Amino acid sequence: MGFIDTIKARAKADKKTIVLPESEDRRTYEAAAQILKEDLANLIIIGSEEAVKKGSEGLDVSKATIVDPEKNEKTQAYVDKLVELRAKKGMTPEKARETILNDYTYYGVMMVKMGDADGLVSGACHSTANTLRPCLQILKTKPGTKLVSAFFLMVVPDCEYGDDGVFVFGDCGLNQNPNPEELAAIAESSAESYRMLTGNEPRVAMLSHSSKGSAKHADVDKVVEATRIAKEANPDLALDGELQLDAAIVPSVGASKAPDSKVAGKANVLIFPDLDAGNIGYKLVQRLAKAEAYGPMTQGIAAPVNDLSRGCSAEDIVGVVAITAVQCQAQ
Template sequence: MTLTKYGFLVYYIIIMDLIAELAEKVKKNPKRIVFPEGDNPEIQSAVNNLAKDRVVKPIVLVKTSGSFSFAEGVSVLEPEKEQERLKKFSEGYARKHQTSPKVAEKLCRRNIFFGAMMVAEGEADGMVAGIDSATAIVLQSAALAVGLAPQSSIPSSFFVMHFGELFGEKDKVLIYADCAATIEPDSQQLAEIGVTTARNSQRLLGFEPRVAFLSFSTKGSANHTRTEKVVKAVEIARSMAPEIMFDGELQADAALIPRVANKKAPDSPVAGKANVLVFPDLDSGNIAYKLTQYLAGASAYGPIIQGFRRPVNDLSRGAKAKDIYGVAIITALLA
């Protein structure tokens, strides 16, 4: 995708229109979002903009306060100086997990874990982290501190992929799942990913989800244990949420292109018009979103982590302030 300077400006405005639209929803009831990596310049820029726009109530965790000037409305905490909170979080974690207070305190002194405990204890409505930490650290902290939602057996994730134009349609949004969390889901887990992603997409964007479970085969064009896994996942997803449209196994072109769908899956309620794509494993999901982002010029918001009792979201370590701003708004909408 080649863009002139002015073409890029128009494309950027279109992308930001989606976030501006979501921001208007958030402003009605601003949520407290904690950012445990408050010493990062991109985080600092993002939270200042969030506070100035009054879309969320940012809480930043820093190693040393006063090293950066935050905007009015940004709450700044130094976990090492928060002795009462450290005691409360450590004792609460030790009781819940039947571990020693010393081990619990060591965990709670880590900014990401401290932030997760703020969410667990109701002192924040959600957390955005990961710009300076591996996804595994963010997920582990959320799993231990916040815990899984009652209906969830695993954490999973999705990306909001936003295109300036796709297939002749301007301002197009697709959802990709799972691209960051579950490496090799079985049929039950894949079904759960599909159902949870569909419901969160509907809640976040307000559209009717049409969920395609992707494979290298369409409707039996190839037989393999991998395609059988996807077919079984579709059956389970339909039983879990009969009100949602699911179909599979479908190849990507059959899921997205009406002309191809008419040939390969003419009776499918989803083929040719899918807006939620569920990938069979983390390899395919992660590769697909990065190729889409860098080759097709799409904007990728996420990964939006799902399956926890309260929203905790991960950032790419290459995230810029505008990306963090968008993820924070999505986190607030899901809180």
């Protein structure tokens, strides 16, 4: 059984309700039909019945719950709650109604906030900012979380590295240039996500263009300091840096470049020094190694809300919904 099949089995064992707000995108319906066929989650699709009927033509999404914001009896409660949550930011009833009726991601996040859904998946045709802004404004961060960040769950076929080719890459979707404290927080959250999703112990590599002092630069210093902070805060976590990518995952290179490291050559969680490196890195692996790339998944938000790459396929959406459902189980 492949990794994503294991995730799907876990999702089916305790079904959660996931909102799909992008009813204007055909991929939403293709994914929904597959999710419902495999019985992975209960689905809510936000849109008018007419729009959903037209968008899903030829596909069976009859088991999904269709919520039309214009007609839903709970819309007023969502408006009232949004005004309450954002009153100090100048939110008025009129503005709240306009916001949730014209931006279905806001509407879906309000459904999660009010307990009418467990999680949300969006981003196939919206930017990461448009997907995450409502979450940060309405759901806020999870208690004890230092930083909201994003990761990709990477499943690389025929791969001898990591845990049979399964990795977490962070942060590849949200934080542009994290400082050492933020980078350490990303490492901590990514390790927790890896453990929760795979059941295996994380081995975290703090990546750089340098291994153990082989290069001198302020960028290297940042990773060294982040490693120190993360180790101090998580003494039982297998974490090390700074490591070049080959030293992190290839046993022979790790033994050569960092012989005293318990992580070098065995890492399954890769922490990139900034968003440029992370975004480029995951897309290289996805396209050249034909890896499955699920995400960007968020970590640190009070409820599971996950982003999609705008280049995603319907099958990618299916996988992200299954992962989101497993995250909901862990809440």
